[in-house]
Amino acid sequence: MFYREAGQYKTTYAADMAIFPIRQDRWGLALILFVAFVVIPTFGGPFLLNTMMIPFLVLSLAAIGLNLLTGYTGLLSLGTGAFMGVGAYACYKLATWFPQVNILVWIVASGFVSAAVGVLFGLPSLRIKGFYLAVATLAAQFFLQWGFARAPWLVNYNDSGAIEVPRATLFGVPVTGPSATPVTRYLVVLTLVSIMAWLASNIVHGRIGRIWMAVRDMDIAAQLIGIRLLNAKLLAFAVSSFTVGVAGALMVFLWLGAAEPEAFNINLSFEILFIIIIGGLGSIVGAFFGATIMHLMPIALRALPAMIGLPIEAARVEQLTFMITGILIIVVLIAEPHGLARLWQTAKQKLRVWPFPY
Template sequence: MFYREAGQYKTSYAADQALFPILQDRIGIAAILLIAFVVVPLFASDFLLNSFLIPILVLSLAAIGLNLLTGYTGLLSLGTGGFMGVGAFACYKLTSIFPDANIVLLIVVSGVASAAVGSVFGLPSLRIKGFYLAVATLAAQFFLSWCFIRIPWLYNYNVSAAIEVPTRTAFGIPVTGPNATSVTRYLVALSIVVAMTWVASNIVRGRIGRTWMAVRDMDIAAELIGIRLYRTKLLAFAISSFYCGVAGAMLAFLWLGAAESESFNINQSFLILFMVIIGGLGSIMGSFFGAMLIWGLPIVLRAAPEFFGVTVRAATVEHLQFMVVGALIIFFLIVEPHGLARLWQIAKQKLRVWPFPY
């Protein structure tokens, strides 16, 4: 009834190609942004910001990065954790060399280092496909993890082999380190994620995204219609790694405040891959859903017993949470193998005809 586009005429190409062609969607996204930028910083607690919202933003960005590669271009990668690590360590090196530079800028620039490393490890994708490529990216993961311990220059010869994030500012306000308030860090993370999501959704709708999808659907056919495979695939690796690198830098600088090789291990890669699969392959929206489900649900589950005044031992909650999340993942995949993004689409479709379904 309310969610209908009837009567909304598009009178120009620009209107037809808008990111949100339907008025209701525009209102919805404006409301979400308003809540995220204004309401949340005003009312959210430190815990909600630090342990729930900032992680979800960071992981969503990483999931978008992997989604560009795996969901849109069809190249399976298990190196996400490593690429995130490259971003984090690059940002750390950059801020040690240029301590007075705007840290927000450095976080975004550190994605470039990650993109370079990503393209190098993307080279085998020209030759190998599917599971074989997954194994090649797995090698990238292990190699990068090894570098993060074995090259002490990366962590400034710290005895603990960890990077500890110093206080850094942007426009005179501390953004990272212990003196940065969680609201500042949240707003910076949110701005980066919103901007990069907007760029990503335009990339995938445009020429580049279409070539990626053509390659994903059938690479021989794509080649026949004149798409240069190696450029397309390398570009996918580079852009995907750029996103992962920025997410990694955000993880170290805006979320944890310290990181070591272990923070970017194979489990991190799997975590992001699960987010992409559960959220929906080939969907930007799905990346957010996946991150919310995989990171957010355990936190909600952990807080649930206490909220209802039931005392359950911390370890028991942990075990229960593993079981519940595992069961839910299986449930969602059975109900909707195409991920939560598909469920969302179905819901929207239902909403259009509500309350008179046919």
């Protein structure tokens, strides 16, 4: 009823091509941003920020990155975890070499390192497709993870063999390391993730996004209209790995605070892949939906028994969470193979014409 576009006439192509052409959507977005930037940091405790929101945002960003590659360009990758690792190690090396430079610069710069590595491992994609490409990226996953564990140079030869995040400040406020407050870290992550989601959304709505989707849907016809497949695919690998790499750097520097090579194992790759499958392939907002299901829902399930006063052991809660999450994933996939983003679209469409659906 309140979600109506009647009376909102577009008089220019610019207005018609806006990413949120409907006024209510723009208000909704503004409300979400207000809650995220003002309400949550003001009223949220360390648990909400540290355990829920920061990981949620980091995983969403990684999922956006993978979605550019898998959802938009149709190239399946199982190496996301390793590319996040590349970003994290690159950021660590850069930040320890040049500690005087602003840490945000290095977080973004580490994305470029990850992009270069992504392009390297994307080279086979011109020749191989589908499952075979997935296996090639799987090789990247194992090779890179092996490299992280075998090269002490990556962690500056420290005894623990792990990345230990140094202390860095932004305008005098500590943003990384033990002295940074959850609110500061949350705001930094939120800002970066918002900007990158906005940029990704712009890219997929323009020429480059259309080229990627053309390659995904029908590569022969794409060549025919003058698209060079190798360039398009490598660009997808580069932009995707850049985003994933930044997510990796954020994960270690602003969420975990320290990380061993195991942190970037195949489970992380699969988690990101599940996020985009559940959230919706080929959708930016889907990445956030998927991360909600994969990260926030298990936390809610864990908290539920305690809230309604059920005395259950922690281990059993853990198992139950696994089972319920698994069942939900299967249900979502059967009910809507295009993911939650498609459900969201359908719901908006229904709401738009309600109560007269003709």
